[in-house]
Amino acid sequence: MTHNQKPQGEQSEQDARTDAAPRLKGSSAAAASLTPAEDRRWATLSHFGALIGCFPALAIYLVYRDRGPFTAQESKEALNFTLPLTAVMLGCYILALIPAIGWIFGLLAVLIWITMTISGLVAGIQCNKGRPYRYPLNLRLIH
Secondary structure: OOOOOOOOOOOOHHHHHHHHOOOOOOOOOOOOOOOHHHHHHHHHHHHHHHHHOOHHHHHHHHHHOOOOHHHHHHHHHHHHHHHHHHHHHHHHHHHOOOOOOHHHHHHHHHHHHHHHHHHHHHHHHHHHOOOOOOOOOOOOOOO
16 A cells, blocks of 8 residues: 555545534525514614714615615615715815805804704604605705
8 A cells, every 4th residue: 555545444634524514504695674673773763864964874775775675765865865965064164164254164064964963853753653754855866
C-alpha cells in the first residue's frame, strides 16, 4: 500500500467532519408578510418620522413596501410629503448662514419643520386608527 492509500473502512479526518456536519439551509429570499397590527404600526411610524424629516419614511418604504400593503401606501405618502419639505428646509438652513438676511431663512426653516411635524402627527394618529391619510398639499413624486 502506498502512502496516499487508506485501508478499506477508514475515513480521513476531512471526510469524517464533512459527514458529521449538519446540513445547513439558507433563508428564503422573500421576507415574511406583516401582520395587520405590524402593517398599521409601520405605516404610523412612517408618518411620525416627519419629526426628523424624510429619512424614516424612506427607510420604512424601502424595507417594508413589499411586506404590507398599508405600510407601502402610507410610507409612500409620507415620503412624498416630507421629501420636498426636507430638501427646502435644508436649503434654508444653508441660506441662514448669509449675514444680515440669514435670519429670514432660519425662521422659514423652523416654520417648515413645525408644519411638517404637526402634519406628520395628524397623519400618524389617523394611520394608527387604521385610516389611510392623504396630505392636502403633496407633490406625489414617487408613484
